[in-house]
Amino acid sequence: MPKIVDHNERRDHIAEAVTNIVIRDGFDHVTMREIAAEAGYAHGAIARYFPDKQSILSATFVRVYTTSNERILAQVDGVRGLEALNRMCSVLLPFEQKGANESRVVLTFWDRASQDPALQSIHQQHITQRRNLIRRFLTEAAEDGELASHVNIDVAVNRVSVHNAGWQMLAVLMPESADDASLRASIDSMIDEFRRGDRD
Amino acid sequence: MPKIVDHNERRDHIAEAVTNIVIRDGFDHVTMREIAAEAGYAHGAIARYFPDKQSILSATFVRVYTTSNERILAQVDGVRGLEALNRMCSVLLPFEQKGANESRVVLTFWDRASQDPALQSIHQQHITQRRNLIRRFLTEAAEDGELASHVNIDVAVNRVSVHNAGWQMLAVLMPESADDASLRASIDSMIDEFRRGDRD
Numbered sequence: 001m002p003k004i005v006d007h008n009e010r011r012d013h014i015a016e017a018v019t020n021i022v023i024r025d026g027f028d029h030v031t032m033r034e035i036a037a038e039a040g041y042a043h044g045a046i047a048r049y050f051p052d053k054q055s056i057l058s059a060t061f062v063r064v065y066t067t068s069n070e071r072i073l074a075q076v077d078g079v080r081g082l083e084a085l086n087r088m089c090s091v092l093l094p095f096e097q098k099g100a101n102e103s104r105v106v107l108t109f110w111d112r113a114s115q116d117p118a119l120q121s122i123h124q125q126h127i128t129q130r131r132n133l134i135r136r137f138l139t140e141a142a143e144d145g146e147l148a149s150h151v152n153i154d155v156a157v158n159r160v161s162v163h164n165a166g167w168q169m170l171a172v173l174m175p176e177s178a179d180d181a182s183l184r185a186s187i188d189s190m191i192d193e194f195r196r197g198d199r200d
Numbered sequence: 201m202p203k204i205v206d207h208n209e210r211r212d213h214i215a216e217a218v219t220n221i222v223i224r225d226g227f228d229h230v231t232m233r234e235i236a237a238e239a240g241y242a243h244g245a246i247a248r249y250f251p252d253k254q255s256i257l258s259a260t261f262v263r264v265y266t267t268s269n270e271r272i273l274a275q276v277d278g279v280r281g282l283e284a285l286n287r288m289c290s291v292l293l294p295f296e297q298k299g300a301n302e303s304r305v306v307l308t309f310w311d312r313a314s315q316d317p318a319l320q321s322i323h324q325q326h327i328t329q330r331r332n333l334i335r336r337f338l339t340e341a342a343e344d345g346e347l348a349s350h351v352n353i354d355v356a357v358n359r360v361s362v363h364n365a366g367w368q369m370l371a372v373l374m375p376e377s378a379d380d381a382s383l384r385a386s387i388d389s390m391i392d393e394f395r396r397g398d399r400d
Contacts, residue, residue: 026315104314111311114304114372115226123373131377150396155385158377162366162386169365170358172314173323177331177358185355186362193393196350 011049014039015063018056023101027108030057058122061109064102065126068092072133081141082191085160088133089187092164094171095180103168127161134160141194151194163190211249214239215263218256223301227308230257258322261309264302265326268292272333281341282391285360288333289387292364294371295380303368327361334360341394351394363390 017039021030035056036043050056072091076084094103113119134157141147167186171178217239221230235256236243250256272291276284294303313323334357341347367386371378 027311028315107307107311107314110369110373111227111307114307115228120373127374150392152385152389155382155389158370158382158386159363159389161377162363162370163359164366165369166362166364166366169310169369170362173310173320174327177361182355182358185352186358189352189355189359192350196396 010041010045011059012063014041014046014049014056015060018060019064019105022060022105022108027112054116054118057112057119061113061119061122061126064105064109065122068102069126069129072130076133076137081137081144081146082195084140085134085137085194086187086191088137089160089164089190092130093167093183093187094178095183100171100175100178103171106168107172131157131161138194146195148194148196156194160190210241210245211259212263214241214246214249214256215260218260219264219305222260222305222308227312254316254318257312257319261313261319261322261326264305264309265322268302269326269329272330276333276337281337281344281346282395284340285334285337285394286387286391288337289360289364289390292330293367293383293387294378295383300371300375300378303371306368307372331357331361338394346395348394348396356394360390 014035017035018030021034021038025034030053032043032046032053036046039046046056050059068091072088075087075091079087094100109119109123113123135153138147138151138153138156138160142151142153163186167178167183214235217235218230221234221238225234230253232243232246232253236246239246246256250259268291272288275287275291279287294300309319309323313319335353338347338351338353338356338360342351342353363386367378367383
């Protein structure tokens with residue numbers, strides 16, 4: 001886990017405050033004044049931890065990704081192959097309202113990262129971790145004989161990755177198409193595709 | 201086609217200028233002054249066509265979506281079923297550098313739409329058009345006997361939709377994973393999945 005937020009409750013609390021503002025009001029409302037109000041700190045206290053808005057954003061990025069990675073690792077503990085992949089996707093997809101709120105933050109992060117090399121680099125590290133995990137689960141599935149013979153792991157890593165990313169957008173911008181049953185059916189059909197060949 | 205941009209070269213030209221600024225400098229640099237400079241018009245000329253930034257953004261959204269819808273319709277003319285779906289995805293996925301530039305605009309639009317009900321409504325109309333088209337192609341595939349029996353069309357519409365959306369993100373934020381061969385393999389494996397059942 002990146003050390004930038006760990007063991008630093010105040011920094012973490014500030015990053016959490018930023019996340020809350022993005023969810024509630026949108027990124028444009030993230031100002032030092034708003035952050036201080038949301039976190040319940042004096043304006044000067046924020047500056048003591050983070051010299052500028054950029055550094056707060058980086059910490060917020062890291063916090064959101066670290067939190068979801070921890071949730072994934074907790075879910076896949078002792079599990080491997082397609083079941084682990086299923087659980088990972090279930091953590092990442094925007095189930096329930098909580099998930100859609102997080103997707104809103106994710107959409108904002110993507111846009112900010114596309115305009116800022118430092119944020120893009122943080123984003124890239126975390127995406128790469130996720131992709132490595134997807135690859136591990138698919139490789140385990142192959143080792144355990146549960147992966148369909150037609151599945152190319154490189155292609156499948158991309159397909160799982162874009163599947164999970166695309167749902168973030170749909171949950172925010174087409175919420176009526178992103179009910180829990182639709183998310184579940186989408187994961188199941190993808191996993192089933194990877195598994196299906198065995199019954200051929 | 202929405203009448204808001206059609207038969208109005210100047211408005212279209214202004215919307216194009218906004219797109220260019222977003223691609224080159226990011227959304228934060230979209231100001232009335234920059235738009236005037238990019239379009240080569242006097243500042244007052246912009247205001248004559250668009251009373252405020254919001255109305256320019258709406259026009260820019262509509263222009264980007266209309267342009268890609270026209271490209272899709274040109275590609276699928278006289279084609280149906282899975283071949284039409286393949287062609288549609290090939291238009292929408294960010295092939296070559298041009299595609300990645302457009303994806304950058306798309307990412308910005310998603311974020312702006314998530315924070316603005318008027319833009320979200322425009323976005324939703326166009327996504328709905330796309331989803332209806334996906335559904336039409338899958339339904340044709342079923343009618344023509346080329347759709348695998350295991351494919352649930354509702355689930356498949358979502359999966360195609362999130363597949364295409366997810367690639368926009370990957371092209372911008374993980375460009376090294378979004379080369380043309382990877383995009384092509386991803387589309388092919390998805391289409392193959394829809395078709396595969398016939399050979400079971």
